[in-house]
Amino acid sequence: MHTFKFLTVIFLATLIGSCGSNSEKTLHDFSISSNAQKNTIANNQTLTLSINNPKNHTIESVSYKLNGKAITESLDLSLAKLGHQTIEALVTYNNGKQQNTNLKLVIVNSTSPKIFNFEVLNEYPHDITSYTQGLEFYNGELYESTGQRGKSKLRKVDYKTGEVLENIDLSQAYFGEGLTVLNNNIYQLTWQSGIGFVYDVNTFEKKSSFKYGKSKEGWGLCNDGKVILKSDGTEKIWTLNPETLVEQEYIQAFTNKGKISNLNELEWIDGKIYANRYQKNGVAIINPKNGAIEGVIDFSSLKDQVTQHPTLDVLNGIAYNPETQTIFVTGKHWDKLFEVKIIEK
Numbered sequence: 001m002h003t004f005k006f007l008t009v010i011f012l013a014t015l016i017g018s019c020g021s022n023s024e025k026t027l028h029d030f031s032i033s034s035n036a037q038k039n040t041i042a043n044n045q046t047l048t049l050s051i052n053n054p055k056n057h058t059i060e061s062v063s064y065k066l067n068g069k070a071i072t073e074s075l076d077l078s079l080a081k082l083g084h085q086t087i088e089a090l091v092t093y094n095n096g097k098q099q100n101t102n103l104k105l106v107i108v109n110s111t112s113p114k115i116f117n118f119e120v121l122n123e124y125p126h127d128i129t130s131y132t133q134g135l136e137f138y139n140g141e142l143y144e145s146t147g148q149r150g151k152s153k154l155r156k157v158d159y160k161t162g163e164v165l166e167n168i169d170l171s172q173a174y175f176g177e178g179l180t181v182l183n184n185n186i187y188q189l190t191w192q193s194g195i196g197f198v199y200d201v202n203t204f205e206k207k208s209s210f211k212y213g214k215s216k217e218g219w220g221l222c223n224d225g226k227v228i229l230k231s232d233g234t235e236k237i238w239t240l241n242p243e244t245l246v247e248q249e250y251i252q253a254f255t256n257k258g259k260i261s262n263l264n265e266l267e268w269i270d271g272k273i274y275a276n277r278y279q280k281n282g283v284a285i286i287n288p289k290n291g292a293i294e295g296v297i298d299f300s301s302l303k304d305q306v307t308q309h310p311t312l313d314v315l316n317g318i319a320y321n322p323e324t325q326t327i328f329v330t331g332k333h334w335d336k337l338f339e340v341k342i343i344e345k
Contacts, residue, residue, distance in 0.1 A: 029055055030091050032103035039103070042256065043077040043290065044110035049087065049103075057093040064089050082107045082291040083235065083252025083259065109256045109292040113284070115345045116297040120305075121326060122339040125162035128307065130155075131332045134179035134188070134221060134265055135317035138201060141165070142319065142328075145179040145188050152176030154188055154199065159328065159337060166204045178220035178265050180228060182242055187228060189218030196245070213238075213247035222266035222273065224288070229273060231266055235259040237273060237286070251291035253284065260284060260293055269320045269327065281315040283329075297342060299329060306334045 031052040034041070041047060050073065051062055064071050065088045066080070087103040126132075130153075134145035142159040146152055149172055156166040170176050170190075177189035185207070186199040196218060198208045212218060215232035222229050227248075228240040236250045253260045253275070262278040272294070273286040281303055285295035299315050306312070313332035320327055321339075330337045 029053075029057060030089070030099055030101045032087055032089050032101055034087070034103060034105070036105055040106045040108060041077065042108050042110040043080055043082060043292070045077055047075040047077055047105075049073045049075075049089070051089060051091060051101075058095075060092045060096075062089055062091050077107060080107055080290065081251055082109060082254035106258075108254050108258065109294075112256050113293045114295040116285075116295050117343045117345050118297060118299065118340040119343055120302075120338055120340055123305075124159055124337040124339070126330050126334055126337040127162060127164075128309070128333055128335040131313070132265075132317040132330055132334070133177045135319040135328065135330065136179060136181055136222070136267065137319050137321045137323075137328075138181035140321075140323055142321075143179060143181055143186060143201075144317070145176050147176045147191065147332075149173070149175050152190075154179065154186065154204070156204070162337075168199070168204055168206075177218045178222075178231070180221040180223045180266075182223045182225070182228060187221055187245075189221055189230070191219075192217055194218075198245075210245040215247060215250075219264050219278075220266040220275065222268045224268050224271075229266055229268070229288070231263040231275065233262060233264070233278070235261045235263065235291075237263065237266070237275075237288075237291070251286075251288065253286050253291050253293055255293045265316050265318060267318045267320055267327075274318055274320075274327075276316050276318060278316070279314055281331075283315075283318055302329065302338060303331065303334075305338075306331070306336045309333070 033050045033052050035048045085105045089101050091099050131147045133147045136143050142157045144155045152170040154168045175191035177191050179188045184201045186201050189196045194212050196210050199206050215238050217232045219233045220231040228242050230238045235253045238247045238250045263275045264278040265276040267274040273288050275284045281300040283297040284293045311333045315331040317330040326339050328339050
């Protein structure tokens with residue numbers, strides 16, 4: 001009796017193993033080939049695709065998709081989003097059988113970023129205790145969000161004098177991050193709590209809160225007048241619906257060499273996204289359509305022009321003032337706010 005049971009178990013295990021093996025082989029009947037070198041290709045090229053068919057099946061049709069959208073086997077990449085992308089293929093073969101296969105691809109920018117310098121036009125006082133996370137002008141007023149648990153705050157500031165006009169202290173549970181102002185609402189992120197807050201810009205009263213989606217952390221915010229853009233500490237910048245604050249899609253910040261991560265505070269200036277990079281005293285200029293880093297501003301010399309002290313930290317905080325058509329930058333625990341003009345090297 002025991003011998004019979006033992007043989008039955010061996011037979012079933014062999015059968016299951018055989019089925020698994022056959023299924024695995026079926027999954028690898030086809031694969032996608034491309035002209036991308038080591039699966040990396042620049043966006044000034046045309047991507048060409050084909051199907052590897054080592055078993056010589058009779059292929060009836062192939063349909064390709066990039067990020068869920070139908071494409072052809074020859075694709076001009078000039079309008080494609082940069083970064084890590086997935087090409088999917090549905091192969092129909094042998095009288096109606098179908099099989100899916102995919103190809104992981106990296107699309108990079110075709111040109112290297114331009115390098116920009118700057119000229120300081122004016123210097124203004126800045127609260128040296130502020131661990132600046134977000135900075136933005138709205139109707140001529142400067143709004144600032146600061147970090148550190150127990151020290152995080154939201155402020156409206158007279159930028160010329162440094163006087164605090166409005167102030168809200170966040171709960172000690174929250175580490176304040178970036179902000180943006182749109183349609184008379186202030187949107188403020190927190191770092192790792194997965195939650196953001198909405199305030200009335202006129203009264204500073206908290207109206208609501210919102211949760212993050214796939215972006216697990218909150219870093220920076222800006223807006224283009226219609227939608228909100230959010231960084232999460234990676235190379236991704238997410239588009240948020242301004243009504244629901246739901247994440248809709250994202251771009252990935254890439255140069256001609258690869259991704260640039262740790263994107264932090266954001267600002268929308270003349271149709272481009274300007275992004276501080278955490279622990280770097282510079283700003284990346286990003287194309288909002290495809291994620292291409294088109295320029296880099298070197299602000300490293302500014303840190304030497306502020307009071308040197310033990311808690312002095314990196315550049316962070318960039319704001320465009322439409323009234324003066326100039327850019328303002330500061331840093332974490334800096335005692336100065338700089339008004340600058342950008343110059344190409």
